Amino acid sequence: MNCEQIRSCFSPLMEDELSSKARAAVRQHLEECRECRDRLQRFQKGIAGVASLSRHPVPRTFRAAVLERVEGTTVPQPAPSVTPVQRRTVRRRTVRWPSLAAGVLIGLAVTLAYVEVRWGGAIAGSQRDSLVLAKRLQDLSVHQETRLGEFQRLLMGQGERLRGIARGLESQTNDPRVAELEQVLAALKVEMVNSLDGLNHRVHELGQETRTVLAMPPSELDGATEIAMAEETSKAYVLIDSNGSLSLIPDWAHPEVVDELISLYEMDNPETKDIALEMLDNHFDLQRPGDPGGEFKVGLPEIFASQAPALSPEEQERRRVERYRDLWQKRQHSLTKSY
Amino acid sequence: MAIAAGDRRLFAELLKRYQDRVVNLVYRLVGDWDAALDLGQEAFLRIYRRASSYRPEGNAKSWILAVAMNVARDYLRSRRRILYLDRIDVGDGFMSPGLNRGPATPPEILEREESRRRVRQVLQALPSSARTILLLRDFEGLSYEEMAEVLGCEMGTVKSRLHRGRRQFEELFRRWELGETEGSAE
Numbered sequence: 001m002n003c004e005q006i007r008s009c010f011s012p013l014m015e016d017e018l019s020s021k022a023r024a025a026v027r028q029h030l031e032e033c034r035e036c037r038d039r040l041q042r043f044q045k046g047i048a049g050v051a052s053l054s055r056h057p058v059p060r061t062f063r064a065a066v067l068e069r070v071e072g073t074t075v076p077q078p079a080p081s082v083t084p085v086q087r088r089t090v091r092r093r094t095v096r097w098p099s100l101a102a103g104v105l106i107g108l109a110v111t112l113a114y115v116e117v118r119w120g121g122a123i124a125g126s127q128r129d130s131l132v133l134a135k136r137l138q139d140l141s142v143h144q145e146t147r148l149g150e151f152q153r154l155l156m157g158q159g160e161r162l163r164g165i166a167r168g169l170e171s172q173t174n175d176p177r178v179a180e181l182e183q184v185l186a187a188l189k190v191e192m193v194n195s196l197d198g199l200n201h202r203v204h205e206l207g208q209e210t211r212t213v214l215a216m217p218p219s220e221l222d223g224a225t226e227i228a229m230a231e232e233t234s235k236a237y238v239l240i241d242s243n244g245s246l247s248l249i250p251d252w253a254h255p256e257v258v259d260e261l262i263s264l265y266e267m268d269n270p271e272t273k274d275i276a277l278e279m280l281d282n283h284f285d286l287q288r289p290g291d292p293g294g295e296f297k298v299g300l301p302e303i304f305a306s307q308a309p310a311l312s313p314e315e316q317e318r319r320r321v322e323r324y325r326d327l328w329q330k331r332q333h334s335l336t337k338s339y
Numbered sequence: 340m341a342i343a344a345g346d347r348r349l350f351a352e353l354l355k356r357y358q359d360r361v362v363n364l365v366y367r368l369v370g371d372w373d374a375a376l377d378l379g380q381e382a383f384l385r386i387y388r389r390a391s392s393y394r395p396e397g398n399a400k401s402w403i404l405a406v407a408m409n410v411a412r413d414y415l416r417s418r419r420r421i422l423y424l425d426r427i428d429v430g431d432g433f434m435s436p437g438l439n440r441g442p443a444t445p446p447e448i449l450e451r452e453e454s455r456r457r458v459r460q461v462l463q464a465l466p467s468s469a470r471t472i473l474l475l476r477d478f479e480g481l482s483y484e485e486m487a488e489v490l491g492c493e494m495g496t497v498k499s500r501l502h503r504g505r506r507q508f509e510e511l512f513r514r515w516e517l518g519e520t521e522g523s524a525e
Contacts, residue, residue, distance in 0.1 A: 007506065007509070008502070008506060010505070010506070010509065011501060011502040011505040011506065012502055014505075015498075015501075017498070039509065039513065042509065042512060042513055042516065043505070043509040043512075045454070046458060046461070046508055046509060046512040047473075047477050047505065047508075049454060049455060049457075049458035050458060050462065050473055050474070050477040050478055050508075051477045051478065051480075052455075053367060053455070053458065053459070053478055054455075055359060055363045056362075056363060056366070056372070057359065058358050058359050058362045058363075058376070058379070059376070062358060062362065062376060062379065062380070063351075063354055063355065063358060065380055066354055066358075066379075066380050066383045066384065067347075067351060067354070069380065069384055070347065070350065070383075070384065070387050071347065153381055153384075156377065156381070157413070157414070160374065160377070160414070
């Protein structure tokens with residue numbers, strides 16, 4: 001092999017991808033060729049330099065800025081560190097109706113389909129229309145949020161280009177108007193970000209309101225009675241909601257919401273699985289029925305086990321239908337009230 | 340995926356885990372710390388909005404880095420027309436404490452700083468495709484499989500691009516060390 005061919009082998013050599021024959025040939029060439037030895041040394045030095053490039057800490061404001069943009073203007077606070085005794089209190093506060101919205105939304109869609117199949121035509125046309133309308137409104141708000149985000153990104157990109165041009169001009173001229181131009185651009189950026197964030201927030205609020213309508217609970221229920229239901233029932237489900245909170249939900253809720261957590265756990269991804277488990281370990285505790293003072297942590301496997309009662313398939317189906325009927329009656333009540 | 344349903348806490352966890360990697364990778368790709376912070380934000384917003392396109396069988400890290408790289412690539416494309424040579428020769432964007440001490444700085448530290456500066460300059464002068472593949476392998480330490488996922492190509496392509504990119508790097512690095520700098524190779 002000549003010197004050029006040998007130099008082409010530096011990277012495969014580093015990755016240990018050369019055949020033993022090729023490796024021997026490279027080694028022999030290096031022993032004889034001082035220039036290639038120097039080049040290899042420089043190559044290794046350069047690659048080591050890339051590997052040792054420093055990593056700079058990202059400013060604290062970065063995370064807050066991203067979360068703010070994701071959420072409109074509300075930044076989620078990390079869960080407070082609490083002792084096990086305190087945790088139950090914190091836990092209770094986190095169970096709230098809006099937190100059920102995402103799960104109930106899924107439940108609604110599935111329920112609508114299920115009830116239609118089950119009882120064919122049992123849903124009044126007006127009620128179905130209301131559900132469809134609410135769902136459309138919700139989809140629209142999501143769509144608008146996405147579009148606004150794209151618009152914002154486009155404007156940011158153009159702004160960045162303008163800033164680049166201003167910087168280029170600055171290096172070529174002493175004209176004070178260039179500095180003024182940069183100031184105007186900076187002010188425009190602030191104005192634009194604020195305006196778009198405000199608009200985005202309003203659209204987000206609209207989506208939240210629509211979701212709340214979709215998930216409107218039966219009027220007699222509030223957070224406290226929901227907790228009581230959760231504590232009384234032999235099965236309580238876990239929900240990761242649209243705000244990222246883990247919540248207990250009572251037995252009547254559709255099992256689909258639990259699937260969200262299960263899919264998070266079961267997806268072939270160690271990192272999201274770790275996150276699910278970590279969140280569960282840190283933030284979730286379940287009141288064991290018949291042991292009101294007791295408190296224990298549950299892991300996902302335990303939840304899975306709790307969901308698999310030793311019932312015959314017929315009995316499971318009967319309970320399932322009952323649960324749907326109960327849910328549907330409550331939903332009818334709430335929708336009648338809402339619209 | 341739960342993020343697809345708007346799971347903000349999971350998103351916040353992913354953000355916490357990956358923000359340093361994403362911003363530093365983007366910074367090394369675009370060579371401008373302020374831009375990297377802006378682009379890092381854009382990357383995470385894109386991650387949040389496009390979570391539904393995430394394939395559960397994939398690797399979250401690869402997916403996140405792929406999104407970050409696409410954001411950086413879009414930026415580099417939009418910036419191409421307004422590139423100036425003085426911007427290519429970027430410093431670190433940070434003033435190293437050892438750099439401005441003058442005679443009091445030990446020679447070996449100066450040499451190390453100089454060597455680092457040279458690595459940064461050569462990286463920035465490389466074509467972006469070569470810079471990307473070097474950073475993924477040698478800066479991020481990704482496996483071939485992960486790189487293939489990030490770049491959306493076959494492993495064989497990854498290998499050949501890596502070897503070619505390193506060869507370009509070595510050539511430019513040598514020229515730079517010998518004082519034959521000629522600006523961007525792009």
